[in-house]
Amino acid sequence: MSLEEFKNRDISQSNYYKVDIDEYPTTNSAKFFQVVRRTFKGEMFVGLWVVLREMFKFNIHTLQYPKEKLPITPRYRAIHEMQRLFESGTDRCIGCGLCEKICISDCIRIDTRYDESSRKEVSEYTINLGRCIFCGYCAEVCPELAIVHGGRYENVSEQREHFTLYEDMLTPIDSAINGTQKEYPGFGAITPNESVKKTPLAY
Amino acid sequence: MNKINFKLDGIDVEASSDETILSVARRVGLYIPTMCYLKKTTPSASCRLCVVEVEGVDGMILSCQAKPTQDISVTTNSEALIKERTNIMKLYSVNHPLECGVCDKSGECDLQNKTAEFGIDQQSFSAKDQYREVKEWGLLGYNPSLCIMCEKCTHVCNEIIGDDAIEIEYGGYSSTITPKGSDTLDCTFCGECIAVCPVGALTSSDFHYRANSWELTKVPSTCPHCSAGCALEYEVKNSHGGEKIYRVVNDYEHTTLCGAGRFGFDYIADGSKDEMKLQSAVDAIKGAKAIRFSSQISNEEALMLQKIKEQQGLKLFNEDARVYSKFTTPFSSLATREDVKSSDAILILGSRISSDNPAIRYAITEASRHRGASVVNLHPIEDALMQNVITQFVKYEAGSEEGVMALLVQRLVCDVDDATKRYLDSLDDGYLSAESNFGEDELDEIAAMLSRKESRVIILGADLLSHPRAENIAVLASLLQRYAGFKVLVVASQINTVGVSLICDLDLDDKSIDGTVGYGMPAEFTISYDDSADLQVAPLSQQEGTVVTLDHQLLPLNVAVEFNGYVLNDIANILGIGKRDTVDFTSELPQSAGFKSTAFDLLENFYQHDGLDTRGYFIDQTESGANSTLEDIEDLAEFNGTVIYRCDEVLQFNALTAKCAALGADSALVGSAQFAVAARVSDGDLITITSAGTDRVREFKLDNTLKGTIALEPMVDREPLSLLGRYRYEKVTITKGSCDE
Numbered sequence: 001m002s003l004e005e006f007k008n009r010d011i012s013q014s015n016y017y018k019v020d021i022d023e024y025p026t027t028n029s030a031k032f033f034q035v036v037r038r039t040f041k042g043e044m045f046v047g048l049w050v051v052l053r054e055m056f057k058f059n060i061h062t063l064q065y066p067k068e069k070l071p072i073t074p075r076y077r078a079i080h081e082m083q084r085l086f087e088s089g090t091d092r093c094i095g096c097g098l099c100e101k102i103c104i105s106d107c108i109r110i111d112t113r114y115d116e117s118s119r120k121e122v123s124e125y126t127i128n129l130g131r132c133i134f135c136g137y138c139a140e141v142c143p144e145l146a147i148v149h150g151g152r153y154e155n156v157s158e159q160r161e162h163f164t165l166y167e168d169m170l171t172p173i174d175s176a177i178n179g180t181q182k183e184y185p186g187f188g189a190i191t192p193n194e195s196v197k198k199t200p201l202a203y
Numbered sequence: 204m205n206k207i208n209f210k211l212d213g214i215d216v217e218a219s220s221d222e223t224i225l226s227v228a229r230r231v232g233l234y235i236p237t238m239c240y241l242k243k244t245t246p247s248a249s250c251r252l253c254v255v256e257v258e259g260v261d262g263m264i265l266s267c268q269a270k271p272t273q274d275i276s277v278t279t280n281s282e283a284l285i286k287e288r289t290n291i292m293k294l295y296s297v298n299h300p301l302e303c304g305v306c307d308k309s310g311e312c313d314l315q316n317k318t319a320e321f322g323i324d325q326q327s328f329s330a331k332d333q334y335r336e337v338k339e340w341g342l343l344g345y346n347p348s349l350c351i352m353c354e355k356c357t358h359v360c361n362e363i364i365g366d367d368a369i370e371i372e373y374g375g376y377s378s379t380i381t382p383k384g385s386d387t388l389d390c391t392f393c394g395e396c397i398a399v400c401p402v403g404a405l406t407s408s409d410f411h412y413r414a415n416s417w418e419l420t421k422v423p424s425t426c427p428h429c430s431a432g433c434a435l436e437y438e439v440k441n442s443h444g445g446e447k448i449y450r451v452v453n454d455y456e457h458t459t460l461c462g463a464g465r466f467g468f469d470y471i472a473d474g475s476k477d478e479m480k481l482q483s484a485v486d487a488i489k490g491a492k493a494i495r496f497s498s499q500i501s502n503e504e505a506l507m508l509q510k511i512k513e514q515q516g517l518k519l520f521n522e523d524a525r526v527y528s529k530f531t532t533p534f535s536s537l538a539t540r541e542d543v544k545s546s547d548a549i550l551i552l553g554s555r556i557s558s559d560n561p562a563i564r565y566a567i568t569e570a571s572r573h574r575g576a577s578v579v580n581l582h583p584i585e586d587a588l589m590q591n592v593i594t595q596f597v598k599y600e601a602g603s604e605e606g607v608m609a610l611l612v613q614r615l616v617c618d619v620d621d622a623t624k625r626y627l628d629s630l631d632d633g634y635l636s637a638e639s640n641f642g643e644d645e646l647d648e649i650a651a652m653l654s655r656k657e658s659r660v661i662i663l664g665a666d667l668l669s670h671p672r673a674e675n676i677a678v679l680a681s682l683l684q685r686y687a688g689f690k691v692l693v694v695a696s697q698i699n700t701v702g703v704s705l706i707c708d709l710d711l712d713d714k715s716i717d718g719t720v721g722y723g724m725p726a727e728f729t730i731s732y733d734d735s736a737d738l739q740v741a742p743l744s745q746q747e748g749t750v751v752t753l754d755h756q757l758l759p760l761n762v763a764v765e766f767n768g769y770v771l772n773d774i775a776n777i778l779g780i781g782k783r784d785t786v787d788f789t790s791e792l793p794q795s796a797g798f799k800s801t802a803f804d805l806l807e808n809f810y811q812h813d814g815l816d817t818r819g820y821f822i823d824q825t826e827s828g829a830n831s832t833l834e835d836i837e838d839l840a841e842f843n844g845t846v847i848y849r850c851d852e853v854l855q856f857n858a859l860t861a862k863c864a865a866l867g868a869d870s871a872l873v874g875s876a877q878f879a880v881a882a883r884v885s886d887g888d889l890i891t892i893t894s895a896g897t898d899r900v901r902e903f904k905l906d907n908t909l910k911g912t913i914a915l916e917p918m919v920d921r922e923p924l925s926l927l928g929r930y931r932y933e934k935v936t937i938t939k940g941s942c943d944e
């Protein structure tokens with residue numbers, strides 16, 4: 001069924017049917033006989049046989065996680081990534097602190113400083129993933145398209161407090177410079193079909 | 204005063220003769236946008252945003268400086284006005300850097316707000332941009348590209364602070380702000396220009412790019428450094444380094460801070476709890492004969508100490524508050540800084556006010572600039588910082604304050620009672636004048652000046668309080684209050700000197716006594732905010748409580764950053780006289796001393812939009828019935844040889860300010876060229892200063908702005924006990940080198 005058909009289907013006319021449910025036994029003897037009947041019917045072996053049959057047919061649908069992973073949708077909101085500017089590779093984050101302010105679970109901490117070249121530099125930036133609810137607000141508010149959500153959804157940890165650091169989220173410099181950094185198409189991203197110009201910093 | 208009636212947007216309004224159209228409009232709640240207006244200074248009239256139209260008058264007039272005349276009709280909003288204002292806003296935005304994202308001012312920037320308010324989304328003007336160099340001036344940074352030339356900074360520096368350290372370098376589109384007459388800024392670094400700057404042009408170097416306004420939480424409190432207790436707000440943020448104060452700001456329309464309040468906050472302690480230490484403190488108090496404490500404590504702590512005294516039967520020592528209390532007894536009531544601001548004649552006696560109490564200095568500057576007040580400074584050492592406002596400087600000999608006061612009283616009082624008259628007639632003014640070096644001509648000049656003045660204030664400084672003849676000086680000064688129409692302001696030395704003097708029943712400090720516990724003061728067992736103390740407790744900025752300023756105003760303190768150790772209340776609780784929280788004592792402060800029964804949580808701490816001060820409450824000054832008798836003037840002490848004056852640098856007040864990195868405390872002895880010759884030392888020499896049995900090694904620094912033969916020695920780093928009860932001037936011997944091994 002296509003999405004269109006799926007949305008327009010008329011559930012009153014489709015092939016739904018009611019399952020027959022027997023009357024529940026009321027007398028004690030009837031209840032007793034039902035238990036005995038069910039116990040010796042061997043339904044469990046029916047189920048086991050199905051599994052065994054499928055095993056021999058090598059027709060397995062189970063995903064071999066973690067060897068196999070499902071592709072996730074582009075707008076899925078997993079662990080954040082920090083983007084760089086094209087060409088120059090300079091960090092996009094300007095340290096405005098809006099993400100820290102908007103974060104609904106108060107899990108972003110950012111410290112900035114006046115650096116040697118008189119610019120504002122992010123000196124420390126952490127997100128406590130144990131608290132993050134992956135709402136995407138930070139990505140939406142970021143005026144620089146610096147913080148975005150990536151596809152890394154595996155964040156098991158031995159403790160509740162599980163931090164990710166700025167350096168770990170930052171795009172590797174070479175992939176920014178050779179143009180393999182991907183723009184995030186999800187929440188808070190640039191409007192589709194709008195061209196992203198190369199940064200004027202690389203004149 | 205006659206009232207002026209006129210129409211504002213069709214409404215009938217009434218104005219007093221000193222009000223401008225803008226202030227009337229603000230009073231009645233009509234909005235006129237402004238960019239350069241600052242209530243506490245004269246209008247700089249540079250932004251032209253406040254334009255209004257007056258019926259029958261061609262063109263637009265500036266409402267911030269124009270006063271209304273009878274029956275005019277003023278329009279504050281019309282199409283033409285909106286167009287004019289919108290164009291001004293567009294002009295401001297020509298070449299203005301698009302850096303709100305990183306700018307320190309973003310979120311509280313007038314330009315940002317007004318650009319949004321006027322909906323400036325396109326630009327119809329342009330100009331060739333030019334290179335503008337970013338400047339770093341010590342604690343301040345200046346970015347001329349962001350500057351909108353509103354001139355607020357130069358106005359506060361000149362009219363409120365009195366440093367007059369920055370000026371406008373006119374050059375049309377390339378105008379900038381520059382330090383006056385020098386390449387770098389050499390001022391007292393109050394940082395008030397940073398506060399008033401409506402954009403991010405003037406910034407605090409320490410705070411620059413460290414946080415944004417929306418990340419910071421404001422904690423309104425009171426500055427704990429000097430007796431003025433200025434209103435301030437700590438801006439704190441909890442980040443990677445734990446909770447920290449990022450900067451201090453003030454409600455600059457109504458208050459002013461000095462640099463100690465603004466930049467002196469990095470002494471914050473974490474504290475820790477150790478039951479053993481607490482118990483040993485309790486044991487020490489139980490076994491003590493006396494508690495010696497400082498005035499850097501809250502009223503609640505003072506009350507607890509008083510209760511401990513009553514319970515344990517020990518003595519309470521606080522020389523600072525005891526001396527203040529004795530000194531102020533003869534006066535019927537004491538003046539406030541507001542009285543200074545609204546006076547037209549000010550005498551300053553016995554204080555280097557620019558470093559002793561910057562807030563009083565600012566009040567004097569305001570009186571001088573806005574009311575044309577005459578200011579006479581009587582002191583042995585001339586103060587270059589005050590030269591912009593001083594109209595007469597009288598130099599007397601160190602030690603002769605009693606004589607100077609007697610001469611002033613003799614000349615200035617009239618209609619005195621018989622006994623006083625006989626006393627004054629019997630004074631040997633020839634001797635006093637000769638010994639104090641306070642001449643007839645100078646007295647004449649003061650008297651002539653005062654004859655034209657109505658509201659007079661005399662400011663009595665710490666030199667007098669520490670003088671061996673302090674009490675008689677005070678009695679003499681009270682005659683000026685009674686018979687010469689002077690209001691008297693006594694410069695209390697520390698934040699809560701006044702509060703302690705009202706709450707505690709103090710004993711004369713017997714330094715030789717054994718078994719002392721110190722609270723903020725050194726003793727055998729020391730409890731203080733210093734981490735090297737036997738028990739560390741929270742400093743004032745990390746406690747809730749109240750203090751009483753020299754204006755006799757009770758003000759609340761709030762916790763800037765949490766302290767995890769003990770407070771005095773924990774000790775009091777073990778002794779059985781504590782309460783759940785320290786501030787539960789606030790409503791129990793003695794009403795007999797003028798306190799009210801208001802609970803801490805009901806105390807406000809802000810200024811209303813119209814400038815009304817709602818902070819805390821004013822203490823009722825109880826009229827003291829003490830019948831003080833005049834004593835004969837003692838022979839005036841002579842200070843010959845090498846003399847030093849205990850005086851901290853501007854912005855240094857105590858051990859806490861000395862810890863603050865931004866304030867950069869310097870331990871050098873500072874003297875004039877004349878002093879250097881007399882003491883045979885030269886700039887940069889390492890010297891040993893010896894007085895009354897104590898030695899200290901310091902560097903000598905030559906200061907060419909100083910005059911005379913008295914050098915200035917810092918006190919923040921001196922052992923407090925060695926200074927107890929000592930006059931501020933000292934005869935010392937100076938030897939080169941540190942030969943005291």
Ligand code: SF4
Nearest residue numbers: 103132133135136138
């Ligand atoms: S996704 Fe939401 S909860 Fe997570 S860091 Fe961003 S704003 Fe905070």
Ligand code: SF4
Nearest residue numbers: 093094096097099142
């Ligand atoms: S909102 Fe974007 S630019 Fe601003 S601090 Fe966060 S990541 Fe950096």
Ligand code: SF4
Nearest residue numbers: 303306309312402403
């Ligand atoms: S001064 Fe104001 S308008 Fe200019 S960059 Fe800073 S915040 Fe933005």
Ligand code: SF4
Nearest residue numbers: 350351353354356400
């Ligand atoms: S530095 Fe700030 S206060 Fe001074 S003129 Fe420029 S914008 Fe105005």
Ligand code: SF4
Nearest residue numbers: 426429432433461464
């Ligand atoms: S040190 Fe004194 S003058 Fe300076 S801000 Fe604090 S209270 Fe005000």
Ligand code: FES
Nearest residue numbers: 248250251253267
């Ligand atoms: S407020 Fe009147 S000119 Fe700026």
